[in-house]
Amino acid sequence: MKILVAVKRVIDYNVQIRVKGDGSGVVTDNVKMSTNPPDDNAIEEAVKIKESGKATEIIAVTVGEEKAQETVRKALAVGADRGIHVKVDGIIEPLAVSKILKKIVEKENPDLVFMGKQAIDDDCNQTGQMLAAHLNWPQATFASKIDVNDKSLQVTREVDEGLETIEVNTPAIVTCDLRLNEPRYASLPNIMKAKKKPIEQINASDLGVDTSPRIEHIKIEEPPKRKAGVKVASVEELVQKLKNEAKVI
């Protein structure tokens, strides 16, 4: 079984986002970048499946600018076997990413494609479902548990009401929740070894996919600020304020 894992490079989850004064976007210069957190869970799950003997190869793929390769390199350091970097500059929407990933799937013929359920930058939550649609594959989104069988998967999904379990036949797309597993850290020897693993570079334009944006970003602005609150000295004061000042209880 072959697993393709898609990873995205995003602003690190600990960075306080700053909006540019001219409304064109957020500040990315000299800002720490990392792999999108649930994509780390996707890689981890693939590695665990391979360690259990059920998968033979893990391919990490990313779509993005030159530096996006760092995320593939990190995936190689925690256990992916080889990488693919589809190079494209500028904003690229989930629809275009899903079309690019479809081309990669057609080339590599994986049995499973894993990725995070959502990227923490644009918060779109689309790419996995879109890829499943293009391939006419089943989709198991928001996975917090995956059991791999011979020709199918049982996936527990985190939904609004609680937990839902579905069974999907392979090939299938799974989008991963943060609770799926605990991503491991790469050890130094593995980071060194990963430097020797191959990363194939492909230009998005060579895949024949139109990546021009369909959504125009008119303005990016700061959200309205909350007015500063007060510290209260005691529980009594808190309850009095909630009752008489805020009038919410």
Next chain:
Amino acid sequence: MSVLLIAEHNNKEVKSFTLNAITAASQIDQDLHVMLIGSKADNVAKSLSEVPLVKKVLHIDHEIYENYIAENYTTVILKHADKYSHIICSANTFGKNLMPRVAALLDISQVSDIIKVISPDTFLRPIYAGNAFATVKSKDEKKCVTIRPTSFEAAETTGGSAEIEKIDAADQTENTKFINREEIKSDRPELGTARIVISGGRGLQSGENFKLITDVADKLNAAIGASRAAVDAGYITNEHQVGQTGKVVVPDLYIAVGISGAIQHLAGMKESKVIVAINKDGEAPIFSVADYGLEADLFEALPQFLEELNKLNTIQK
């Protein structure tokens, strides 16, 4: 052209977020049709037809739709998509799962999780966990849009009498099978729509200690929320998680107890009208969004809080 909204329901009743999405959809275009895909869901069709903002209900009823499977829903929606300018649903786990599959097959770049309709092609949506707001304009001829339910009022549910049109079922996927759903039944208000939410974090230290939260919630008729740390630690189940990758809540009163306030948690609650933070770490970031901050040990503060509430003659419910 009309707009089409996909209803979420459990074959017995409409889910509340669909009513918020109806309000948003009607702001895009008043000629709003609602598609109901279900099994033995006549009552749901009837209640949707009574929503005054709804002009028509398309009802597809077949046993293959007893459980919601995005693949099966998509096939039905695609058969009718050409008659509509917009396809819309709520941006909760239902709509997040469904809409991109529809959008991709229509070759549409979806606009996710909008919080405001500026015009039929221009919307406001939060990005970076709500740390920036983007005004976006869709250049696709047809649009697929998901609605952040807490940003729109729920539509009125009585007084309307829309036509109900019966529609045929479409093909069923063989590749996805529903197994089961562990739904935790509770008499408490729903987290997404409750007037008061009290949430616990890692500071609670154990699942048993969540009883301190539950006791206050009972008194205030509040829903119970949690930070990701508390869910990850197994103190409470996942459907209580508030935050960027959990639920977004906008109650009148949000009480954060033992929650430090990572930006991912703030993304799910900082639009609440009044925020209270109880935390023993005075430097915790949660205090930066709190209207009322109490620097205290929650194990002392919560029982006192309950005691003070008990002293009040009346409590708004």
